Amino acid sequence: MLTASFYSFPFRFSGLNFQDLMVRLGAIDSPPKTPTILGFECAGEIEAVGEEVEGFKVGDRVVALPEFRAWSELVAVPTKYCYHIPEEMTYQDAAAIVMNYLVAYILIFDLVSLREGKSLLLHSVGGGVGQAIVQLVRTVPNVTIFGVCSKSKHEALAATGLIDHLIDRTDYVNEVRKITTEGVDIVMDCLCGEECNRGYGLLKPMGKYILYGSSNVVTGETKSFFSVARSWWQVDKVSPIKLFEENKSLAGFNLRHLLYQQDGSEYIRSTVDKIFGLWKDGKIKPVVDSAWALEDVAEAMQKMHDRKNIGKLVLDPSLEPKPKPATPAKSKSKKQASEDKGGKKDKDDDKKAGENGEEKKEEDGAAGEEAKTNGAAEGEAAAPAQVNGDDGGEKKEQAATNGEATESEKKESS
Amino acid sequence: MLTASFYSFPFRFSGLNFQDLMVRLGAIDSPPKTPTILGFECAGEIEAVGEEVEGFKVGDRVVALPEFRAWSELVAVPTKYCYHIPEEMTYQDAAAIVMNYLVAYILIFDLVSLREGKSLLLHSVGGGVGQAIVQLVRTVPNVTIFGVCSKSKHEALAATGLIDHLIDRTDYVNEVRKITTEGVDIVMDCLCGEECNRGYGLLKPMGKYILYGSSNVVTGETKSFFSVARSWWQVDKVSPIKLFEENKSLAGFNLRHLLYQQDGSEYIRSTVDKIFGLWKDGKIKPVVDSAWALEDVAEAMQKMHDRKNIGKLVLDPSLEPKPKPATPAKSKSKKQASEDKGGKKDKDDDKKAGENGEEKKEEDGAAGEEAKTNGAAEGEAAAPAQVNGDDGGEKKEQAATNGEATESEKKESS
Numbered sequence: 001m002l003t004a005s006f007y008s009f010p011f012r013f014s015g016l017n018f019q020d021l022m023v024r025l026g027a028i029d030s031p032p033k034t035p036t037i038l039g040f041e042c043a044g045e046i047e048a049v050g051e052e053v054e055g056f057k058v059g060d061r062v063v064a065l066p067e068f069r070a071w072s073e074l075v076a077v078p079t080k081y082c083y084h085i086p087e088e089m090t091y092q093d094a095a096a097i098v099m100n101y102l103v104a105y106i107l108i109f110d111l112v113s114l115r116e117g118k119s120l121l122l123h124s125v126g127g128g129v130g131q132a133i134v135q136l137v138r139t140v141p142n143v144t145i146f147g148v149c150s151k152s153k154h155e156a157l158a159a160t161g162l163i164d165h166l167i168d169r170t171d172y173v174n175e176v177r178k179i180t181t182e183g184v185d186i187v188m189d190c191l192c193g194e195e196c197n198r199g200y201g202l203l204k205p206m207g208k209y210i211l212y213g214s215s216n217v218v219t220g221e222t223k224s225f226f227s228v229a230r231s232w233w234q235v236d237k238v239s240p241i242k243l244f245e246e247n248k249s250l251a252g253f254n255l256r257h258l259l260y261q262q263d264g265s266e267y268i269r270s271t272v273d274k275i276f277g278l279w280k281d282g283k284i285k286p287v288v289d290s291a292w293a294l295e296d297v298a299e300a301m302q303k304m305h306d307r308k309n310i311g312k313l314v315l316d317p318s319l320e321p322k323p324k325p326a327t328p329a330k331s332k333s334k335k336q337a338s339e340d341k342g343g344k345k346d347k348d349d350d351k352k353a354g355e356n357g358e359e360k361k362e363e364d365g366a367a368g369e370e371a372k373t374n375g376a377a378e379g380e381a382a383a384p385a386q387v388n389g390d391d392g393g394e395k396k397e398q399a400a401t402n403g404e405a406t407e408s409e410k411k412e413s414s
Numbered sequence: 415m416l417t418a419s420f421y422s423f424p425f426r427f428s429g430l431n432f433q434d435l436m437v438r439l440g441a442i443d444s445p446p447k448t449p450t451i452l453g454f455e456c457a458g459e460i461e462a463v464g465e466e467v468e469g470f471k472v473g474d475r476v477v478a479l480p481e482f483r484a485w486s487e488l489v490a491v492p493t494k495y496c497y498h499i500p501e502e503m504t505y506q507d508a509a510a511i512v513m514n515y516l517v518a519y520i521l522i523f524d525l526v527s528l529r530e531g532k533s534l535l536l537h538s539v540g541g542g543v544g545q546a547i548v549q550l551v552r553t554v555p556n557v558t559i560f561g562v563c564s565k566s567k568h569e570a571l572a573a574t575g576l577i578d579h580l581i582d583r584t585d586y587v588n589e590v591r592k593i594t595t596e597g598v599d600i601v602m603d604c605l606c607g608e609e610c611n612r613g614y615g616l617l618k619p620m621g622k623y624i625l626y627g628s629s630n631v632v633t634g635e636t637k638s639f640f641s642v643a644r645s646w647w648q649v650d651k652v653s654p655i656k657l658f659e660e661n662k663s664l665a666g667f668n669l670r671h672l673l674y675q676q677d678g679s680e681y682i683r684s685t686v687d688k689i690f691g692l693w694k695d696g697k698i699k700p701v702v703d704s705a706w707a708l709e710d711v712a713e714a715m716q717k718m719h720d721r722k723n724i725g726k727l728v729l730d731p732s733l734e735p736k737p738k739p740a741t742p743a744k745s746k747s748k749k750q751a752s753e754d755k756g757g758k759k760d761k762d763d764d765k766k767a768g769e770n771g772e773e774k775k776e777e778d779g780a781a782g783e784e785a786k787t788n789g790a791a792e793g794e795a796a797a798p799a800q801v802n803g804d805d806g807g808e809k810k811e812q813a814a815t816n817g818e819a820t821e822s823e824k825k826e827s828s
Contacts, residue, residue: 029659110620111663113524113527192654192655192658196654205671205672205676205677206524206672206678206681208665209654211654211655211657211658212658213658214655214658235653235654235655237651237652237653238651238652238653238654238664239649239651239652240606240610240623240625240649240652240664240666241606241625241628241649241666242666243625243664243665243666244606244625244626244627244628244666244667244668245443245666245668245671246666246668246671247666247667247668247671247672247676248666249525249663249664249665249666250652250654250657250663250664251622251657251662251663251664251665252654252655252656252657252658252659252660252661252662252663253658253661254658254659254660254661257619257659257660257661258619258620258661262619262661263619264619264620264661267620
């Protein structure tokens with residue numbers, strides 16, 4: 001039974017966020033008790049409403065930002081975290097837009113108030129929020145974007161034509177200095193850890209350093225709960241007087257805290273309205289990396305963990321799970337094959353052998369920049385040796401998923 | 415002889431700033447070698463230009479922000495720190511506007527990007543920058559101003575009708591909490607020291623704490639060079655991660671550093687243009703507390719030190735020095751009279767006895783809010799016992815200066 005101010009719906013689409021990875025790793029403050037269901041965003045049609053619900057009724061198309069449990073069969077969400085989807089917007093777009101563009105919009109227009117002529121350094125430019133930031137920045141004239149990401153994404157991102165300077169992440173400070181000895185006006189940092197210390201030094205006078213995540217804690221070597229603390233210890237404390245003397249700003253943004261702990265739901269709702277407005281005006285268009293069946297969520301999460309995506313990863317429960325090879329692939333080493341038998345083998349054996357591999361990529365239906373971006377992302381994903389190199393954990397297949405996503409989208413939109 | 419890119423002029427008007435007090439106290443980084451001439455801002459007519467000067471010629475009316483030496487007989491200033499005065503603006507207004515409104519404008523529109531519906535806590539609301547901030551804030555609809563200052567200024571400031579809540583400085587945190595348990599969106603702090611720690615706690619989520627001065631180092635008990643360090647030690651360092659978790663921002667602004675050390679002159683020039691534009695549109699009008707003869711600068715500085723001013727203190731070298739009492743005033747205690755003999759007595763004896771005392775206040779010529787404000791400020795200044803209470807240093811007379819200022823202004827404007 002629903003409590004009074006809740007409504008519920010079966011989700012049609014959901015988005016993956018770094019937050020989900022952090023919950024999985026236990027690298028989040030106030031984590032839920034296990035067993036729990038993950039997920040912070042979903043879109044669907046309302047199936048039932050509580051007695052006191054106002055403004056929402058059965059049949060409404062909504063997107064919601066629940067605190068966990070977005071990947072449930074039925075999602076019960078307080079109305080303050082729900083937003084009506086504009087008429088012409090698909091569920092997939094709604095699920096792909098809301099959280100990423102919320103973060104991007106607030107950073108750019110509320111924390112920074114981006115103006116003409118500024119320059120901006122952006123970490124993880126290929127990620128979902130990174131791509132949202134790039135699009136929103138482009139609504140302001142004459143802003144120079146320094147996009148930091150791994151070399152492997154440069155070609156695909158260059159093709160979008162939206163990023164002025166693509167910088168490799170390994171030595172980005174020197175790379176930026178080579179292009180501009182002056183430094184930049186704004187740094188958008190979703191990595192935290194040591195990057196704070198390095199990036200702060202790149203700021204020009206009147207520069208603003210914006211910290212909006214701590215995704216470094218779930219990548220590279222830092223995978224344990226304790227590594228979170230270790231990563232954060234690396235961040236130098238700053239005296240406000242230093243900021244005063246250097247003419248610099250430091251700002252932090254944490255959507256989860258704002259929404260669930262700090263009662264920011266009205267502010268968030270008004271920002272969602274602005275984002276939907278920009279979408280209606282054709283100013284933004286979500287970049288979807290790929291869509292995944294719910295059964296493949298582990299693989300999707302690993303792709304995000306390995307930073308192989310360009311744009312947003314979404315879950316689409318209407319998708320069939322990807323066929324898995326019945327036998328270890330020929331290219332695998334003995335060691336890998338024997339590891340596979342350890343954990344996921346049984347489950348994998350139940351599924352069909354891979355048959356819709358890389359060939360399908362060419363059928364990607366998305367038009368324009370997204371199509372290019374997706375293609376490249378899949379190209380990366382199709383190199384399992386690189387992707388899985390250091391990972392002894394979950395097994396990952398590299399079938400193309402975009403063809404399926406597009407089909408599903410067509411079905412849904414029709 | 416002038417170096418190529420300089421020009422010089424005898425200043426007509428100059429403004430006093432907290433910065434001047436800090437220089438006098440040695441409480442400033444990279445202080446000039448003594449002997450030196452003080453002053454960071456002045457307005458006047460160009461008398462000579464260097465060979466390579468472009469854009470300025472002899473006879474131009476300019477206001478300038480030199481690094482020290484603004485109170486010289488002839489001021490030589492690099493053109494990058496000079497701005498043409500709009501045709502209809504008096505020299506006094508130019509000297510009173512430029513620095514204060516520069517700081518105020520940058521804080522409100524560049525660091526904060528003030529929006530409708532926000533609330534703002536403002537320390538030293540009666541000071542020159544405080545009054546400039548209040549006027550600029552009022553160009554944005556529906557902003558709630560919490561103005562902090564000493565109780566003695568409340569009546570005069572309430573009369574302006576521009577400040578929503580006047581708060582006594584002694585216990586402002588509790589006073590603000592009584593009015594709004596939520597806290598405020600913005601804190602503007604020109605005090606530094608412990609206020610940083612206290613004020614940060616008053617911020618709402620998404621709140622911005624702006625540090626634009628350290629005037630606490632020149633007031634109260636803190637008068638030595640070492641007290642600066644002591645005051646600054648009280649400021650807690652902040653982890654960027656704390657800002658991220660709490661959704662808060664910290665920003666610093668130091669005009670002197672920006673202008674003279676960080677090559678911000680182009681940015682400042684464009685901001686001066688905007689301020690002159692607002693002045694032409696009638697949106698801002700400098701609040702001048704009082705004008706002083708150059709010979710009375712010590713007294714003027716003491717008034718600022720004691721925070722007895724409402725609005726800007728300006729120097730007008732065309733003014734006659736105020737007559738000084740030939741003998742210690744009757745009201746003085748034996749102790750004070752004997753102290754007077756110690757330092758400044760000889761100099762004071764050279765001047766005439768006070769003859770235009772408090773009676774003249776009623777003649778203040780300035781119209782509108784300024785007139786009210788000035789009247790009240792002078793009222794305060796006319797209570798020497800209070801003003802000089804703890805001060806064993808310079809002697810202060812409390813003659814009314816506004817009558818003279820107004821006469822001079824008339825003369826100049828005509």
